[in-house]
Structure formats: structure tokens, C-alpha cells
Amino acid sequence: MPPSDFDGNASYEFGLAMAKKAGAMIKDAFRRPKTVDTKTCDIDFVTDTDRAVEKMLLSEISARFPTHKFIGEEASADGTKNSLTAEPTWIIDPIDGTMNFIHRYPLVCVSIGLWVDKEPFAGFVFNPILDLFYSARKNEGAFLNGKRLHVSDTTSLSQSLVMFELGTARDPAKRESVIENFNRLLDRGHGFRSMGTCALNMCAVAEGGADAYFEYGVHSWDVAAGSLIVREAGGYVCDPSGGDLDVMSRRMLCAASPVLAHEICSLLFQIYPERDD
Template identity: 55%
Template sequence: MSELLDQYYELVLELVKEAGGLIKENISRQKTIMTKSCEVDLVTETDQLVEKLFMTKISARYPEHKFIGEENTSETNHKVELTDAPTWIIDPVDGTMNFVHTMPHSCISIALYVGKIPEIGIVYNPMLEQLFTARRGRGAFHNGAPIRVSGETDLKKALVMMELGTSRDPEKMNVVMENLKILTPQVHGMRALGSCALNMCMVALGAADVMQEVGIHIWDVAAGDLIVREAGGVCVDLAGGDFDPLSRRVLCASSAELAQQVAKLLVQYYPERD
């Protein structure tokens, strides 16, 4: 299996660079913008093109592999089914709203699960040339250099990443705003890049200490989860329990102690599962 995983990794790394070129090339061009679940849940032709590139070229080499892609899933409106088969989980442009506005915080997020266990995670922002990679048991890297979380345990010194998200459901928005009010006075600062995957990578890099979001999907978190954990951090449920990639809830932190401190403060919201 190790040799196969090496082959999978080499292939996907080539495809990530190719797809990143498409994103970088198209970010400043006129875009065809469509909506999905609501008027702020956007998709462009670049999202669709990048996802198709991964699916077509991986399938040509490994026809038995399965895919969970953001755009394919939204088009079919099917519930996500994660099996034991090798499965690529793809967000072709995480941070589409940023991409539409030409803000350079968008990325490809792709992970490989085998037997429902994450084996490969890659997050690539081609505009800023930020390449985050991880393989299970082999550590996490930024542009080829090893990275580690900050190890921060003091909430008052923690820089926290969080997002409003695309859902405008009133109950969900109330909870998000309440948590913003709860956390802001108790932490060092609050930040948002507009991309769940990049926010998670900031924790892995040691540039932030906590990341929490509700309403995201498995394609937003699958790669970031592995990168954070391989960098020595933790990913748990927002209530502090085990992380479930299909739950649409994630809390990452530089230490288990810090994660539990934050979890005890948060108002909980449980969206429909993927």
C-alpha cells in the first residue's frame, strides 16, 4: 500500500500544480458566476473545470477510485457516501467568494481517504504560492519545509480563525454571531481568510492557534484536518468530542487543552449532516 500511496501522491501533486495554474490564470478574468444553495453560495466555471480535471485524470489512471467533489455533489444533490474504497475528496476552489472578488485567498483542497482514513492532504493557494501537504505519519509541510503548530495553551494569547459562512439561516447566523461575541473578549484576536482550508492551515503553520466553523462540508475540512494533525495539532468536534468529517462542524487547535477551553465556551449548532 505504501508504494501505491507514493504513486497517488505524485500524481495528485502534479494535478494540483496544473489546476493551480488554471485558478491563477482565471482569477483576474471575467467570470461566469452561478449560485447554488443561496445567492452568496457561488460557483464559477473555474470551480467546475478544476474538479473535472482531477476526476478525469485520476480516473484514467485509477478507474476504481471514488470521488466526493463539491460541485458534483451540489449538482446531484445526493447525500455524501464515504466508503472504504480509495476516495478523493475535492474542493476545487475553496474561497470561491474571494476568487470572484479577485482576493488572493483561495485554494485547492484535496484529500485521499482509504478505508475511511485520511492518507493524503493537500491545500494549495496558487496566487500566493502557498502549498501545504501532509501524509499520514509523515508530518506536514509548507512549500516543502516542515511545519508545527504553535503549541499555545493560553486562550488569552490565542489568535482565532472563524467565518460567517455562506448559509444565511437565521438560527445558524445567531449562533455564529453569539460565538463571535463570546470569544472576542477572551482571546488575543479574531481573523478570517474566507477559506476554511486556509484557516485550518494557519493553525498547522503556527500562524494561528484556533480555528472553528460550523456549516462547512467534508470537502472543506478533509485535507486541512490531516495537515493540522500531522503538524502536531488537534481537530475535534465543536463540543469537544471526536472529529467527524461528515458532521459539518470543526474545531482545530494548537493543543488539546486549548481546544477544550474553546469548546466549553461555544454555543452549539447542529446542521444537517453531509
């Protein structure tokens, strides 16, 4: 159960406002020169805007809700492990699609998920470059720019457009698993797409523009908001093995229906990245 002092309405409205504020910062910086550093490898980047957006969000959250917890991508960049507790926890990717952001490719977003009692309560994904604002609140539906979303009615891989990502890892085992799974699915689906951002891939499933998406190696901040948006749009989110989603496991699959999800799960080669917690 949520803590007795948890104010769901105030938290939701605050999340909406923070996503818009973060989006304004991203839009303002999008075409400006950027300071870029590497993290885990030479194609895993962080920019000055990633850091500035996360710093702003942490400051605002701490001031408004001092008892709430926070899990952020850049705060975790030093390898610090995070634990998801029952306390209200804001799980944030300040810029999902940093590679796109660096190259001025317009598929970028801020992703903000609020989890309470280890379950998603609210999710916000905002692409300010294309003005796409996705939002969801538990048991109240999912929306794009205020209009209700619904997943497609697809139940078969043979009729599906599937999202997948190559990822940023230089690890040969990860690369081989991506190629193996692509080969396993290639002749079974309508087609495959890759946007370079987990949160927007999930939102594509939520709005029926794609039918499924899976990835190994994602983090809690990549999926915390999108998982609720997909579910509230009538979709299905799970572990790629077919079990329940564990947001800290770095494994995720979402689809328009349970039938489609489990068909894809049955075909996948499984890998188990190091957990976030």
C-alpha cells in the same frame, strides 16, 4: 486496512501533481472575467473555473485510479448525498474561497484530500496566487513549500489568535449562532481573523500563524485535506463538542493543542447542520 492494491506512493505523487495542475488553472483564470452562478442562496457561488477544475480532477483520477471513489463540491451541488467508504476516496474542493476568487481577493486555494479506510492518508492545499503549497502524508509530517510545519505552542485561549467565519448562509439560526459564539469568545482571546476559506484557515493553524479555528456548516471537501495537515503539524482536530472529528458532520474545530481545543469547545454554542452523508 487499505486495499491490498492501494499504492500509497503513487497516490501521493499523483495528488501533488493534480494540486499543481489545478492551481495553474486557478491562477490562469484569477484575473479574467468569470461566469458566476448561485447555488443554495444569493451569496453561495460557483464559477466556470470551479466546474472546470473539478471536471479535470475527476477525469484524471478516474483515468489513473479507476477503482478510487470521488467526493467533489460541485458534483454534490444538486443535493446528492455522499457516503464515505473504506475505499480510497478523493475529497475535493476545486476552489475553496470562491467568493474571494470572484472578487480577485488572493486567499483562494484548491483542496485535495485522499482518505483511505475512512482515515486521511494525504492532503494538499495550494494557493497559486500567493504560491503557498501545503502538503501532508499520514505519519510523515506537514509541509509548506517543502519546509516542515509545526503548530504554535499556545495552550490558552487568552493567548490565542482564533480563526472563524461568518459563512455564506442566509439562515437566521446560523447567523445567530455565529454571533453568539463570537460574543462568547470575544473578550477571552487575543484576536480573531477570517480568511473566507476553510482550508487556508486550517493551514494557518498548522503553520502557527493562528492558534485555533472552528466552524459549523463546513463540508467534507473543506476539511478533508486540512485536517491531516493540522494533525501532521502537531495540532489537534476534533468535533466542536470535544469528540472525535466526523468529516461528514459539517462541524470542525482545530487547535494548536488539545488543552486549547477543549477550552474553546467548553464555551461554544452548539448547532448541528444537516450532514453530508
